[in-house]
Amino acid sequence: MTENERYSRPGEDAGERLDRQWGELLQELRLAQTGTQILFAFLLSIAFQNAFQSADAFTHHVYAGTLIASALAVGLFLAPVSFHRIVYRHKLRDRMLPIASRMAVAGLAFLVLAMTGGVLLAVDVVVSRPIAIVVAAIVLLWFIVFWYAIPEWVRRSTPTGSAE
Numbered sequence: 075m076t077e078n079e080r081y082s083r084p085g086e087d088a089g090e091r092l093d094r095q096w097g098e099l100l101q102e103l104r105l106a107q108t109g110t111q112i113l114f115a116f117l118l119s120i121a122f123q124n125a126f127q128s129a130d131a132f133t134h135h136v137y138a139g140t141l142i143a144s145a146l147a148v149g150l151f152l153a154p155v156s157f158h159r160i161v162y163r164h165k166l167r168d169r170m171l172p173i174a175s176r177m178a179v180a181g182l183a184f185l186v187l188a189m190t191g192g193v194l195l196a197v198d199v200v201v202s203r204p205i206a207i208v209v210a211a212i213v214l215l216w217f218i219v220f221w222y223a224i225p226e227w228v229r230r231s232t233p234t235g236s237a238e
Contacts, residue, residue, distance in 0.1 A: 092167045099154065099174055106178070107151045110185055113192060114144040120195075133198065140191025143184045150181030182221060190214040 086094070117140060120126050126137070154174035161170055194210035201209075 144188035147184035186217040
């Protein structure tokens with residue numbers, strides 16, 4: 075039994091299941107896209123601020139990494155939309171859904187990096203750099219625990235076949 079078959083509801087045929095799963099993924103992406111696009115736009119504006127121009131190399135490197143991670147997250151969150159536009163009407167939802175889901179998970183990973191970098195940039199302005207690095211590391215760990223470790227633990231501890 076495939077994961078897709080396990081994740082079904084009583085009375086739901088394969089097409090209905092794929093439509094529901096696609097709808098669920100789109101809802102998740104809507105939430106992630108908005109915040110990530112706002113973060114990306116904000117990061118773009120920072121480079122043009124006079125105070126940023128005089129910042130040190132560490133700040134510029136963290137900024138560049140954060141901006142790139144944010145751009146990659148936006149790209150991955152929007153990729154399923156483009157994917158759908160290109161393959162819809164070709165009856166490929168069964169192939170599209172697992173790929174789009176992986177894109178969303180990868181987008182979340184880049185969003186974690188972007189959020190952590192943003193925290194590091196902001197906290198580095200108000201406290202010493204070593205404290206800012208520790209705070210950013212704690213934030214990164216927090217994201218890893220709540221976004222990946224706990225869901226993975228729940229997934230592994232759930233008996234096969236008991237999915238929704």
